[in-house]
Amino acid sequence: MNKTINRPFFQITKDGMLAAIDKMLQDYSVAALTEKNKNVVFDFVKSSAEISNVYKPTILSPKKFFFPQEEVILEYTAEGKVTAIIESKPMVLFGIRPCDINAKKVMDEAFAESNGDANYLSKIENSVIIGIDCKQVCDEDSFCYRVNSQEVTTGCDILLYDLGEKYIFEYKNEKGREFAIKYFGSQGSDHGAYDKFLKEKESNFGKTEGPFKDLEYLPGVFEHTKDHPIWEEEAKRCLSCGSCIMVCPTCYCFDVADELALNLKEGQRLRRWDACMLSDFANVATGESFRKEVSNRIRHRMNRKFNFLMRKHHQPACVGCGRCVRACLADISPKEIVEIITGEKERE
Amino acid sequence: MPKPKVAFFDFTCCEGCQLCALDLTAEQLLDLLAVIDIVEFREAISEKSDSFDIAIVEGSITRDSDIPRLEKIRKTANLLICLGSCSCIVGINALKNFQKTEELQNEVYPDAPHRYETSVARAVDEIVKVDAIIPGCPINTLEFVKVVKNLVLGKDPDIPTYPVCIECKKKENICVYEKGIHCLGPVIRAGCGAICPEKGGYCFGCRGLVPDPNLDSMREIMNKYNMPYDQIDDRFKLFLGRNKEIFQDVQ
Numbered sequence: 052m053n054k055t056i057n058r059p060f061f062q063i064t065k066d067g068m069l070a071a072i073d074k075m076l077q078d079y080s081v082a083a084l085t086e087k088n089k090n091v092v093f094d095f096v097k098s099s100a101e102i103s104n105v106y107k108p109t110i111l112s113p114k115k116f117f118f119p120q121e122e123v124i125l126e127y128t129a130e131g132k133v134t135a136i137i138e139s140k141p142m143v144l145f146g147i148r149p150c151d152i153n154a155k156k157v158m159d160e161a162f163a164e165s166n167g168d169a170n171y172l173s174k175i176e177n178s179v180i181i182g183i184d185c186k187q188v189c190d191e192d193s194f195c196y197r198v199n200s201q202e203v204t205t206g207c208d209i210l211l212y213d214l215g216e217k218y219i220f221e222y223k224n225e226k227g228r229e230f231a232i233k234y235f236g237s238q239g240s241d242h243g244a245y246d247k248f249l250k251e252k253e254s255n256f257g258k259t260e261g262p263f264k265d266l267e268y269l270p271g272v273f274e275h276t277k278d279h280p281i282w283e284e285e286a287k288r289c290l291s292c293g294s295c296i297m298v299c300p301t302c303y304c305f306d307v308a309d310e311l312a313l314n315l316k317e318g319q320r321l322r323r324w325d326a327c328m329l330s331d332f333a334n335v336a337t338g339e340s341f342r343k344e345v346s347n348r349i350r351h352r353m354n355r356k357f358n359f360l361m362r363k364h365h366q367p368a369c370v371g372c373g374r375c376v377r378a379c380l381a382d383i384s385p386k387e388i389v390e391i392i393t394g395e396k397e398r399e
Numbered sequence: 400m401p402k403p404k405v406a407f408f409d410f411t412c413c414e415g416c417q418l419c420a421l422d423l424t425a426e427q428l429l430d431l432l433a434v435i436d437i438v439e440f441r442e443a444i445s446e447k448s449d450s451f452d453i454a455i456v457e458g459s460i461t462r463d464s465d466i467p468r469l470e471k472i473r474k475t476a477n478l479l480i481c482l483g484s485c486s487c488i489v490g491i492n493a494l495k496n497f498q499k500t501e502e503l504q505n506e507v508y509p510d511a512p513h514r515y516e517t518s519v520a521r522a523v524d525e526i527v528k529v530d531a532i533i534p535g536c537p538i539n540t541l542e543f544v545k546v547v548k549n550l551v552l553g554k555d556p557d558i559p560t561y562p563v564c565i566e567c568k569k570k571e572n573i574c575v576y577e578k579g580i581h582c583l584g585p586v587i588r589a590g591c592g593a594i595c596p597e598k599g600g601y602c603f604g605c606r607g608l609v610p611d612p613n614l615d616s617m618r619e620i621m622n623k624y625n626m627p628y629d630q631i632d633d634r635f636k637l638f639l640g641r642n643k644e645i646f647q648d649v650q
């Protein structure tokens with residue numbers, strides 16, 4: 052998968068990159084890793100100087116740029132005039148990591164289904180996604196290596212490799228090629244630099260536990276876990292707070308609500324992130340709930356990640372970014388759940 | 400459609416929520432008054448009215464002699480809405496339930512303790528039927544407008560049933576537990592925009608519990624973050640003292 056044959060690599064100095072970012076800021080809104088209220092987040096920057104150099108996993112993933120927490124999708128008037136609102140602006144997303152790139156692939160496929168979701172897709176079309184590869188695991192809660200999501204094939208337009216004094220990069224498609232030539236130049240790099248990066252990466256990731264046991268068979272394994280005791284055990288601790296869902300880069304459930312203005316003359320239709328872990332999520336108009344028990348909700352969430360959506364997208368829908376693990380006060384971790392289900396580990 | 404007549408009433412409280420209710424821009428206020436008629440509102444107008452459709456009740460019931468007044472309000476109103484924590488969940492007023500009545504009377508009027516009529520502080524829904532709640536200490540003005548608007552339109556009041564953590568995460572706030580601060584957000588009803596953790600504090604629980612709280616797990620988590628169990632109950636006590644799931648033995 053990482054063969055270098057026929058893959059042209061280019062290079063740019065770190066200073067050159069800063070200048071390139073300032074140049075693209077004249078044409079695009081640029082979102083990158085930046086510090087905000089003592090927190091590292093992906094947000095829009097005004098200059099390259101605002102970009103953080105050191106990667107620290109963020110609370111929310113960059114999905115928020117394409118699928119915002121809350122978004123107006125329609126405006127209407129009491130007279131019956133309805134206007135679809137599709138907002139997108141030319142933007143560059145700089146420095147997104149392999150796990151989030153793989154998560155974006157799941158989102159791209161999900162929002163492209165049937166007629167396609169114009170709000171999401173127009174934002175993606177208007178964006179240039181610049182990924183940056185990881186040479187080592189970012190922290191102890193991440194487990195990208197258990198689902199192979201530290202590897203990038205597609206999902207971004209340009210991929211950077213940090214070599215300390217410079218970046219080497221490759222483009223993943225025509226959009227990336229045009230953009231790279233315009234802003235990064237086209238100074239070639241020999242494959243040796245990439246091979247060196249790859250060797251170090253492989254050595255670092257080689258020290259981890261590697262992929263889950265039976266990774267590609269997980270959908271089948273999960274089929275037989277309906278009555279597994281783990282769901283009840285986790286449910287005892289789960290607060291049904293929904294934090295795990297808010298922070299997940301592949302969760303795409305939303306709620307749609309019409310909000311009539313106080314003047315009762317006009318209104319907006321909003322969509323907001325929703326969460327299958329919340330007690331109200333599966334309530335239906337007749338008053339019943341499909342998943343009243345917390346254990347059912349946890350089981351459902353895990354089946355979304357490693358069974359239903361994994362079948363659909365041909366990759367686990369959990370990319371091991373570790374965000375939910377960091378967010379969960381009750382220490383509920385998909386990594387641990389899979390390890391127990393596959394019998395790889397026993398409950399401590 | 401005739402505009403519904405709305406009347407505000409207060410019992411034991413600071414009346415802060417009434418002030419918040421009308422903390423609107425001039426434009427918003429005019430829009431609101433285009434939808435409802437306010438016929439009684441001590442904080443803003445002086446008329447008194449015996450006829451109204453919607454009663455908005457602020458404050459806890461702390462004297463038995465207040466009960467007939469509340470019952471009369473209920474009888475007159477088609478809809479009764481509780482405004483603020485004191486009225487929805489008793490909130491701070493419930494602290495007095497942890498003390499003996501005589502002690503309280505002596506503290507307030509040492510010379511004439513019997514003059515201070517007081518009984519157990521109760522929420523409005525312990526006495527009469529309540530149609531909607533607008534929780535918070537104080538309330539969120541925009542939520543007030545939304546609930547009133549929805550009720551006038553014949554819709555569900557539509558206040559959040561999910562916890563404060565949802566709003567906190569959407570805003571990408573650092574969870575205060577990471578700083579060793581014990582927050583009640585995971586079991587408290589959202590709607591305030593997670594304002595306390597966002598501004599450097601923690602959730603005290605002023606909006607009351609979510610419908611299905613996992614209190615055992617919440618306690619264990621607070622304890623895991625180094626809070627002794629007896630202090631955990633103190634943290635719950637500030638606003639949730641009247642909650643029978645947490646404080647079973649209080650009068």
Ligand code: SF4
Pocket residue numbers: 148149150151185187188189190193194195196200201371372373
């Ligand atoms: S989880 Fe893996 S892929 Fe994602 S940032 Fe961390 S090391 Fe990189």
Ligand code: SF4
Pocket residue numbers: 288289290291292293294295296328378379380381382383
């Ligand atoms: S973050 Fe943890 S406690 Fe909250 S809903 Fe998710 S699994 Fe449950």
Ligand code: SF4
Pocket residue numbers: 295298299300301356368369370371372373374375376385
């Ligand atoms: S389930 Fe957790 S670890 Fe997996 S992608 Fe979602 S947030 Fe990341």
Ligand code: SF4
Pocket residue numbers: 563564565567568572573574575576582583584585593596602
């Ligand atoms: S600070 Fe409080 S409300 Fe915010 S996520 Fe943490 S526990 Fe939840």
Ligand code: SF4
Pocket residue numbers: 535536563587588591592593594595596601602603604605606607
């Ligand atoms: S964060 Fe908690 S205490 Fe603060 S306003 Fe919201 S519900 Fe009340």
